[in-house]
Every structure is written in structure tokens, then in C-alpha cells.
Amino acid sequence: YFAPASIRRTSRSLGLATEASYRFERGADIEGLREALDRAAQLMADLGGGTVAKGVLDAYAAPRPHPRIPLRLERIRRVIGICPPKEEVVISWCPASAGMSPWRTISRKR
Incomplete structure (x- = not known):
């Protein structure tokens, strides 16, 4: 996971604005990464004629807490x-x- 504040600060200090920096400085959906990874692997296997290996190596330390929504x-x-x-x-x-x-x-x- 890339911290949005760090990405924004580094991008500005280097004068290097990319599509990736733009996306990550707004916060990536880290919890949706597994779904995206599975889809990308399946597409590569379908297009390349291969198979998707079982299992995932995940270095995600801990889920971030979800903010509470006050409802009155x-x-x-x-x-x-x-x-x-x-x-x-x-x-x-x-x-x-x-x-x-x-x-x-x-x-x-x-």
C-alpha cells in the first residue's frame, strides 16, 4: 500500500506527475486488490493459453479500520x-x- 500523502509529496517535489501518482495520491482501494489480481491473472491465462496457479502470497499487514457513519x-x-x-x-x-x-x-x- 502506498500512503497517499507520501505519493503526493514525492510527486510534487520531483515534478513528476503520472497517471499512477494521480491515482495513488487519491487513495487506492487496497481491499479490492485481491479481486483485481484474480481478474488480471484469469485474463492473462485466457489470452496466453496458460493456467492460474493456486494460492496467493499476501504481505498485507492488517486491514485499515472502516470509518463509522453517523446516522441520525x-x-x-x-x-x-x-x-x-x-x-x-x-x-x-x-x-x-x-x-x-x-x-x-x-x-x-x-
């Missing part, structure tokens, strides 16, 4: 015009059914 019933009322019961909001809008902690962003939505 008053804000819901102002935005949609009604104030549903808290229980209904939790059941309807929490991503817990997808195996995620409630009220936290998924990696690509940070």
Missing part, C-alpha cells in the same frame, strides 16, 4: 420527509445481511 433519525426525516422507527431503519439500511458491520463504509466507498 432527525437527518433521515429532513431528507426523506418522514421519520421511520429506529428498528425499521436498522433492518432496512444496515449492511449486516451482507456480512458487514452496521454503519461502516465498504472499502471502495471511503
Whole structure:
């Protein structure tokens, strides 16, 4: 993982702006890397007539914490015009059914 602040500072100090520096200084989705790696390996195998080896060597130390999202019933009322019961909001809008902690962003939505 490349720290966005470090990439931005180095790119500016060297006067070297590239597509990669532009992308990484805005923060790469490190948690989506595995999915991208699997897709790239499959495409290379399909185009090159090879096979994809099993297993992945991963040096990713630890997942970054997902930021919490404050959700206030008053804000819901102002935005949609009604104030549903808290229980209904939790059941309807929490991503817990997808195996995620409630009220936290998924990696690509940070």
C-alpha cells in the first residue's frame, strides 16, 4: 500500500506527475486488490493459453479500520420527509445481511 500523502509529496517535489501518482495520491482501494489480481491473472491465462496457479502470497499487514457513519433519525426525516422507527431503519439500511458491520463504509466507498 502506498500512503497517499507520501505519493503526493514525492510527486510534487520531483515534478513528476503520472497517471499512477494521480491515482495513488487519491487513495487506492487496497481491499479490492485481491479481486483485481484474480481478474488480471484469469485474463492473462485466457489470452496466453496458460493456467492460474493456486494460492496467493499476501504481505498485507492488517486491514485499515472502516470509518463509522453517523446516522441520525432527525437527518433521515429532513431528507426523506418522514421519520421511520429506529428498528425499521436498522433492518432496512444496515449492511449486516451482507456480512458487514452496521454503519461502516465498504472499502471502495471511503
